[in-house]
Amino acid sequence: MNNSAYFIVLVALIGGALRVSTPFMFVALGECLTEKSGRVNLGLEGTLVLGAMSGYAISYHSGSPWLGVLAAGCAGSVLGAMHGYICKLPRVNDIAVGIAMMLFGTGVAFFFGKPYIQPSAPRLGSFSLGAWTGNQEIATALQINPLLIVGIIVGVVMAWAFANTKWGLIVRMTGDSAASARAMGVSVDLVRFLCTTAGGFLAGIGGAFLSLYYPGSWNQGLSSGQGLMAVALVIFARWSPIRCVIAALLFGAAGAIGPALQSVGITQGYYFFNAAPYILTLFIMIASAGSKRAARDVPGELSITK
Amino acid sequence: MSLLTFDRRTFLKASAASVLATGSMARMAQAAEAIIGIVYVGPRDDFGWNQAHAVAAKALKSLPGVKVVEEENVPETDACSKAMESMINLDGANIILGTSFGYFDPFMIDLAKKYAKVEFRHAAPLWNKDKHPMNLGSYFGYLNQAHYVDGVAAGLSTKSNKLGFVAAKPIASVLSNINSFMLGAKSTNPNAAVQVIFTGDWSLPVREAEATNALVDAGNDVITCHVDGPKVVIETAEKRGVKTCGHNASQAPLAPKGFITGAEYKWITIYKGYAADLSGGKKLPNMVSGGYEADMVQNTPFGAGADDAARKAATAAIAGLKAKKPIYVGPLKDNKGNVVISKTYDNLDPFLDQMNYLLDGVQGSIT
């Protein structure tokens, strides 16, 4: 690859990181919150799709994409609340419920979303950080949607809140040791329920990003497992919101590798480049697992690591 | 979790003449009510492949004495033979139309042997008189002719001389579309070059958007595609301010500023022919295919992105194709330097359906 090709790929990776990462970021932050409180929600894939559909539908009907984003968050919180409520019942396996909610959410989204595949809804805008460079490619790559900024802010606030506020402490305690939390008078079920609902809200917004900004269209093939990938992201970000944000950016960049390389002429083996995010995640998980740091960071009550 | 993937494509392998090969024209017993079962591999409103069929099917429904039952999102597994059998056994269908490539072998072949009284037709040129039962048949349109016309117009609409193509999988009909697009562009603009990016599957919205952005970043200012639902590609290209050509169905409303024209199937010609045969009690022909000369493909009406020169050239190209002017004029090399087309081939020649190369003038590779 010559220099300009390196440049093109780099620009594409940065652009990918900024564009593609946002849904991952929101779902990962939502799942991070849920898992910090000691519950796993694998159903966020369904929440993502339902958020995408409801965001698109409300934007279409109301003419305001931001209203769509809000609606998507609400739809996501409904699914999150369902998950939270069902998992509260004794002896219910939360991983199984997550898979069920994934199916249910996806089914409901496709079922009610049929009339919205054809029409065009108003989309979210963006602003470009790179407009001053005068270079069209850089300007496009550095196009940022406000939701990305929102996501990063949410991540920072969450990290600060976990460490410094009473609520953060309560959530962490519920996740680390339910018995201690109860001893303090905290209702473990309520905390987990609220965290799962809030997690669903964030995931719904992530879905709205997909349908209202990038790729900016609603149809049945919109999500390709992004919700599930985001759950993986949380694990190898070791449950830290800041690391979730960074991991999401990394993932977005990895997703852009395939098409970027083809565009500069490296056209062989594109299946593997397209699978790069998954291979990357797997290797990072293997490398970071079993390490003492990971064992320390796990919320003690989390069922997937017990 | 609905991580379902599908694929199919049209293709030619018949040794019989490629247009209207029929057996005897035996009359059907009675011109009984025709119950047509149509099976789609994806959703009917995907702005693409399935929609093109659904639109034609809708026209069928309005004909008297014809009832249509449809099922969508049927994958190319035994699910499709069960869906078709269900239509035969429970709905009483006497004609089955399978619209996805992978339905034919072994599913429709086995079903045709099992249900001798039901007519099966498949949207890919795979039927072979010597190998397959007579109640089975094929139909399709040579979309690459319409892509050629797209190229003709695109060649005159580009300033950078770089045209981008977002393709799903490197199968023969996709490759033929890419090659024809390039040849059309070169016919009006010898400096034009086509760059192709393969996404790997028929419907991957995020990757299609990424590919479109990558192509535009690399300097391509006209974008076209061959994916199942071109909506994402066209909208993303329009947002970037480049021109577009459509595919499968009309995406003109999605790109009010940059749309040039698009390659569309005209299944209605074939379906209306079947319906007419049915109501006249005639046996359906086993092999129906063609391009412009048989009115089985069309180009979307020109959009704002097409200037007068492009429109004129495209219209002339259509007239040429209707008069059977050949697209693949040999000798032609592939993009690795080997001569792959040594002489000039008629547009419907079976040799072209074995295409597994990208011609010189297209940047990209198959695996």
Add this chain to the structure above:
Amino acid sequence: MADIAQPLPTAAIASNQWNDLSIRIRRGAEYVVIPLLALAISGFLFSLLLLALGKSPIEFFELVERGGFGTAFSLQNTLQRSSPLILTALCVALPARIGLVIIGGEGALVLGGFASAVVAIPLVLGKVSPLLTLCIMGVAGMLIGAIWIGIVGYLRYARGVNETISSLLMTYIGIAIMNFFVEGSLRDLTNPNKPSTMPIGDKYMVGNIPGTEVHWGLIAGIVLSIGLYILLSRTTFGFAVRVAGGNPRAALAQGLPVGKLIVICCAIAGACAGLAGFFEVAAIQGRANASLAAGYGYTGILVAFLARHNPLAIIPVAILFGGIVASGGLIERRMGLPDATVLVLQGLTFVVLLMSETLYGRFKIFQVRGTADRT
């Protein structure tokens, strides 16, 4: 509790045996009645949805009955659809008994089918006998599947890598591997428009069970279910697995080779999914291509959880699912409902059935005084 020091008279013994049986029936009934109740509730909720849409629930259930079980055709359709589900459900159920949640059956199925198709190429070209060829293909499929999921188990034991996520990632990677080869070096060049491996030909395909239209994969699934049930409930190995699944630390303390048990369970699970892939190739498609990834692995997850990871229960649950899917097409055509309807019904059923887990042990009628309450 009564003093049972002295032996009971024979009449009392006989009545005790009768008591035992009725106790067993009452407690066993719990496992049948509650799921049925859950199905009834989910059916009711779904009917409300239909009514809200202006559709008739009665027509819906009639069509489910007709399309899934009502005619000979429908019944065989259902059975055919359930065969891969039984095998992929076993791929989830067995590791679940040792405490792992593995959802990578789809990847094992795809790679297993791919492996079968690939080893078939030299055998078919060399005109080896069909029976031998199919055996070798089946073994190849099972072997590759076993390795694929075995890796997941090993990573979990040796490095603590979460098996749910890693098995999912392996699925994506497996499908990419299959696509790469099927579209590249192993592509059958006589079939330019649908990249596949070389077809094995009609002579080599697995046929149907005589007198039916269902292929032998169904029998394979049933046999494996029964076999694994016996393995789990009646052998030492199975006992060790259940102990390790209940409490890994206690198992380790007891000296059980938990790591080996995990890997073996995963290998067997992967072999089941790989066998499903073999049947998809040898009985349905005749070659390996992208259609192998048809989602059977994912549906198998549901089946396993609904059957509470009991291999025997997997059979009726798989048939139920097969019936829902089989009738889906008819429902779509007759009622004008989108095909996502089936997804909603499946999801709803799944959710309600999972919620019903909480009802176990709550109903007095199933509890017998003086007997221990099994969890």
